[in-house]
Amino acid sequence: MHNNHFFLRILARELRQILTYARLKQCFSQEKDELVIGFERQNGQDFWIKCSFGSQFSSMQFPTDFRRAGRNSVDLFSDLLLHEVQDVRVFENERAIGLYFLGEQVLVFKLFGNRSNVILFQAGEHQGQFQKRLGKDFELSLSQLDRTIDQSYEAFHQADGDWMALYPTLGKECTSYFQHLGYVNLTQSKQWDLLQKTLEALEEPLISIIETPKGIALTLFPVDQEALYQTKDVFDALNQFFSLHYSVGEFRREKALLMETLGKLHLKAIHYLESLEKQQVKRDSSLAYEEIGNILMAFLHLIPVGAKLVELDNFYHGGKVTIKLNAQLSGPENAENYYRKAKNFSKEIAQWEVTVARKKAEIQELGEQLKGIETAQVRRELKPYLQYLKVQESTKQSSDELPFKQFLTSGWTIWVGKNAKNNDLLTLKYAKKFDIWLHARDVSGSHVIIRNPQQQTVPKHVIEKAAELAAHFSKRATESLCPVIVTAKKYVRKTRDLLPGQVIVDREEEVVMVKPTYWE
Structure with missing residues (x-):
């Protein structure tokens, strides 16, 4: 819920108290998908906003201090420098916050998950944006950001108690919360009362950071599990959420990904060894090349010209043996072909033995590494194994990245x-x-x-x-x-x-x- 409308409503309220009449003094990027904005408040104190808008994870942070790198940083939204903030507001029923400056300039934090962006509007029209890859944002106007929804009791009654029709921004957490409270079994008037009490509680909630099967999550609703962190301070909540996402959530993600990656490599090596061992069984049950050559030489008079197969007596092991022939070669030439294969066979056996030994060692090593990953408790213990993820990513990128x-x-x-x-x-x-x-x-x-x-x-x-x-x-x-x-x-x-x-x-x-x- 860290990008949920109701969370952003609290954040906008706190930002309004801090940033009203503050001046923007720095706005730059020194890492991909990261934007840093610095303000000078009326009391002379600095206030920092750090936006991390990656394709997999997007969030805001509020560091107490920030040192700009001496190089590899780019100034952005220069037209806003030294401009004064007049107001901060969350857009109606939307996941976006606007910082209103003098001169009809509005800096919008559009927090749409992996499509999050920071956009500058002048007199309501698009002037610039941080994430250039989000092409549709170039077409946005400021008036599009508010979503007006009738949230009266009459609208609730017409929707037959469907709270999602009035408050779609409450999200999945509210669905689970209402299910737990037996919302569907209540009368419509009691459903309305529960909805209003919930909205009131979301004005001053206890913010919880919890671990879920999908990773670290932030919620405004009561939780029935032990929280990793709880606070009523919205800035503290986002800072802790960002930290826990990488220290705990990313650790869990990387651990699971490593287990999956090495597990596949381990299984692949086992299957390869099994195929090598099947080759040995097949070879042991087959006639040796030199024996085949000798049988051909003994029965040259029985080999038809241009034959592809011939069935002859097996005087080594008894019975009959079917031998493949090259129809373009004579009987003696086919026999010579098998004698030549016999000479190379010892080399093939030596190479086969080397391959088997190497594959067994690989299986043992991967098994030990899987045990090491499984017992890891903190991210630094995964460091020796991260090379496998880098190899996997580089392989994926080389196949996935296209020049257009x-x-x-x-x-x-x-x-x-x-x-x-x-x-x-x-x-x-x-x-x-x-x-x-x-x-x-x-x-x-x-x-x-x-x-x-x-x-x-x-x-x-x-x-x-x-x-x-x-x-x-x-x-x-x-x-x-x-x-x-x-x-x-x-x-x-x-x-x-x-x-x-x-x-x-x-x-x-x-x-x-x-x-x-x-x-x-």
């Missing part, structure tokens, strides 16, 4: 070229012949590919979404409508005389008209 933009819609992957040379790379190297190729008609722009490895019929709405991107990343981006070519990649080719990014489309399967739109 990637979008997802309805389970379909869309790739967009970044420039002329990148377009060639996308279309000529990465795209397959059954992928869908799109491009704004008669103007320069990005090549766009809808991946279609299963050779399915691509839904019309997916084609339209991809066409919107093709229009947006073209010279027609500012036009109200843009024609976009849609065809299979197999109908797109390039000749040597063409410049980078230029191609020949042999067949336009269709042309769609769309509004140039950037979406995520």
Whole structure:
């Protein structure tokens, strides 16, 4: 609940008391996904806000002091420097806080989980933002942030006691809390009373930080487990939450990930050893190559010309033996082939023994490391094993990172070229012949590919979404409508005389008209 509207309502109230008439004196970033904002209050004291907005975890902190690095830091929102804060408010039914400065400037902390951002508005219009990767934020206006919801008893009655219709921002914690109190069994008037008492309690709650199966969580509701930390100070709560997330939550996450990663490696090694041992069993039960050669030489007169198989008497072990032959070779040449294999066989056995010994040692080592991880109690005890996660991440990144933009819609992957040379790379190297190729008609722009490895019929709405991107990343981006070519990649080719990014489309399967739109 650290980014929940009701928690932010308390935070905004406390920030208003501290920051009203304070001046912004520093705003910079010195690490990826981290923004630091420093204020000077009227009493001369400093107040710091540190925003950590990663793709996996986002939160705010309030350090008592902060030393800016001497290098590798970038100033941001310079237009706000030395401006005075006039008000702080949480937006209605939304996870966002606004700092209102003189001159109609508003700095908004949009706390939407992995889409959290800090956005500057001037006279209600977007002026700049911290996280440039969140393209939709460029289209926001200040008036969009308030969500008006009728929260009267009449609306509650019309919703038949469905509190989520009036207070969707209470979230899953409230659902569990009401279930525990038997909300559904109460009369509607008592349900309303419980809802109002809950809202009143959330004005001055005891903030608890607890451990859940999904990690460290912050909640405003009463908990039925031992809390890691409890406080009524909202700044203290966020600082402790951030610390515990990494000291406890990240430890648990890394430990589980290491157990999973090494467990897979351990199992893979065991299966590999089993396959090696099966090779030995198969080899022991088979006739030796030298024996096969001798049998062939003894019965040369029984081997038909051009035969691929021959069945001969096995004078070593009795019975019959079926021997594979190379139809292109004579009987003596086939025998010589088996004699040659016999000479190499001793080398193969030696290599096999080395591989078996190495795999057994690997299995033993991985087993010991799994025991070490399982008994680890603090994060530093995991340090010797973190190399496995780094290897896994680098392997994943090398396979996942693509040199062009990637979008997802309805389970379909869309790739967009970044420039002329990148377009060639996308279309000529990465795209397959059954992928869908799109491009704004008669103007320069990005090549766009809808991946279609299963050779399915691509839904019309997916084609339209991809066409919107093709229009947006073209010279027609500012036009109200843009024609976009849609065809299979197999109908797109390039000749040597063409410049980078230029191609020949042999067949336009269709042309769609769309509004140039950037979406995520």
